[in-house]
Amino acid sequence: MHDTTARTTARLERFTHDWLEPAVLRETRPLDVEAWTVGGEPVPFAEAVAADYAPFALGTPWGRPWDTTWFHVTGAVPAAWSGDAAPADTRVELVVDLGFTGAGPGFQAEGTAWTRDGRIIKAVEPRNQHVPLAAGQALDAEGRVDLYVEAAANPDVPGGAWTRPTPMGAWETSGPDPIYALRTMHVALVDETVWELLQDVRALHGLVRVLPATSPRAAEVLRALEDMLDAVDPDDVAGTAAAGRAALATALAAPATASAHRIHAVGHAHIDSAWLWPTRETVRKCARTFSNVLALMDSDPDVKFACSSAQQYSWVQEHYPELFERIRERVREGRFVPVGGMWVESDTNMPGGEALARQLVEGKRYFVEELGVEPKEVWLPDSFGYTAALPQLARLAGSDNFLTQKISWNDTNRMPHHTFWWEGIDGSRVFTHFPPVDTYNSDLSAEELARAEQQYAEKGRANTSLVPFGYGDGGGGPTREMVAAARRTRDLEGSPRVELSDSQSFFDAARAEYADPATWTGEMYLEYHRGTYTSQARTKRGNRRSEHLLREAELWAATAAVRTGADYPAERLRRLWRTVLLQQFHDILPGSSIAWVHREAERNYAEVARELEEVIGAALRALVGEGDRPVAVNAGPFARDGVAGLGATALDAARGAGTVAPVPDGDGWVLANDLVRVVVDGNGHVVSAVDRAGGREAILPGARANLLQLHRDVPNEWEAWDIDEHYRRSTTDLVDAAKIEVVDGASGPALRVLRELGSSRVEQDLALPTGGRGLRITTRVDWHERQKLLKLAFPLDVRAERATSEIQFGHVHRPTHVNTSWDHARFETVAHRWVHVGEPGFGVAVANDSTYGHDITRTRTDDATDAQGARGTTVRLSLLRAPMFPDPDADQGEHELTCELVVGAGIGDAVHAGYALNLPERVVAGDHGVEPLVAVDDDAVVVEAVKLAEDGSGDVVVRLYESRGGRARARVTPAFEHTGVEVTDLLERPLAAPAGTPGRDGDAVVLELTPFQVVTLRVRR
């Protein structure tokens, strides 16, 4: 036979575009449109319908960026379209085109259709533009259309240029001009047979594109499509569509091969809680997407939808109670399926231990209390890498499965598995799936299904994967076209077998066919988006400060409740926690959102801090009594300066200066106490730091520590997200100091160093405490650079094969060498409060109060010979960036960042330093000290949280963990009347068979902890 593939394909494409697609709508009639523009932030329906509407013609511009226009749409449905007169196989719909652009759904204008009595019908979005017209809803008693469309003029923020600075990220900068023009507001008669034919054609045409051209199946399908083209008359598509479908029936009926990959297609909509839009718009995105899903469920009984993020349900519950009740009904039916169990799909690199636990606690509590469902998987398709602490926390929250997608974005290495055990730092593991389709926004096209089958790495041992389908990032969700694609690929030769399913069914099936998959141990580092540990430093500082203030507030409020009977502000704390948890969303804390989002986050953190200071102040006043003695308060887990951890001590008199006086020495200065001696040169660099006990020098010979380094930081794409490796080859050392002087700092004398660079200014205070081994460096920056990365370097005379970085409830080790592609790609890493490098018997820690990004590399001395390799290790903190997209003013202005160089530190010292720096001592006026609620006798076992139980029982909950990666036997002694102690999960539910089951020894509970084990104790009162 002659090969006509190319000509037949071209004919098919033209036929589909020019005749088949237009024939879906048999007829359309314009409706009457009136409009009212809000001219500000969104308003509730009741306010909108009461406004004054004016006639609005199609083609008229509407919508300045971020504004809202309400359209009132009325008109008759032609009599010949409805009731007994309606032609066979047709339906009537409203079709809306708000002036949609080529950008994807969720990245431009979106609308919500409302009935005249305020019920949401469905959204209108690009590629999903219809509104069903049902009697009593969009139609009035006479059968006339009468509804409202709330149109959001959300701008396409990147506008196709994902690195260009844009003014669209804030209301004030986005300009006054309308950016859309209303194109269509029609009632339409839909030809259902033509629509079905279009879906048949798309499914089979897709198969032809993905099958080898030489395969018999591709040829068979192409011939069937050719027969269809011959059978359908372009002049009468409606009249011949059935014949066209008949020509395709045999090809669509051929069953899948026995070895075809099995796909669980799970309806989904990834809705970023903030990103290129503010949270207020996400509230509306949720209403739009969820109403789309409910409308789809109304028309199709098999559709299920996986929906994560308690926060998003909570928004809908608050703002759209009627819609929420409809969702709740579908949840009861098991069709609208809560997944994930977290408050938001958070970042997992940066949230602290307790905060990451609370993502699960708050999320699960919400799902159980409001929806009666407890999700059993953690669902984080899009977060930027996954902490090795997560498996344990998931398990302790009662979840045993994990789903991610993002790790397919690695720029260097491919993850070897798609279904595997993921094992965390403590040895806990979760059954993990990483969908081989490589998208969480699938449209179930033949290309995507084939990709899932081809890439699936467990072939030969297992054959099942999950495909999340539905428009996402900005929401939208599944469409009827996607469901039609699933139906046609249920059992189709040449395609994977696609089943409409849900997450739990997938995990059950995957575990059944592959009970013992391979294991991935430790973090799942994302080889991409390495700038997200640093961008938007004020947001990061807000997170770190909020986490520690929340700890203090819960600790002192719980202590006051037990010791003095004070009220425990449970609801207030919960509300504040939820704000902090929301801002750990994977585009807020990582710094990858528009200006609007980050300015709002900064305001929210300020308000959180103000409220938490009130809570702390009230609790401490109740605890220390009336008086004017200075009372030193220690919220940290360890005793400090004579004050017990978690307690307070009344002092006889105010303490003197807490830091040593810098002594001039040649060009420079010496700061010394009994433990360490630090030499600072005339330019403010640390050139020596000696551990006096052993005489060991910590600074690499000839090197300068506390060296600020400025790098050109222009990634190829994704500015706020990425640091590209080439940044290292453009470095300016900020060597010269403009001024050095001794000043009286807040806690005593300090050496102040001033530097100027361009229009920016850096002021550092170096101070050594009288009794500690940590040189504290507070860096204040007035930052006006663009596309620059500011690092603070400590070249250390320590030969470390690996660096240790704190994560949640423990730490990870990462190689300092670049032997493998995996090591090489890990050139920027995340740490929480400290990093540590060491040799046997000597180590150095660098602690910080709000920095997350680090790089730790092997370093040769300047005078090394060819024969000498790296003797030293350089620890650098990534202090500030200045990306210009999506927030063109990211990081501009004032910053304060503190770090501490701890000389002669083991891992335990690093843990101490991290807590001490982040939980500074408070001194309040009062009458007496405070006995800690609980004492722990093993320094390796750290109390992370003390609070009252979530259930309002008044029980005290203590969360603690083994912090050094070893075994520990700890006596935990509650110092108050109690009736019993039990080990619980994170949600404070008794654990059936808890590890380290407590024994009793008098008043003490004896715990046997394994490395990095987290234990939650409920002390019953």
Ligand SMILES: [Zn+2]
């Ligand atoms: Zn996302």
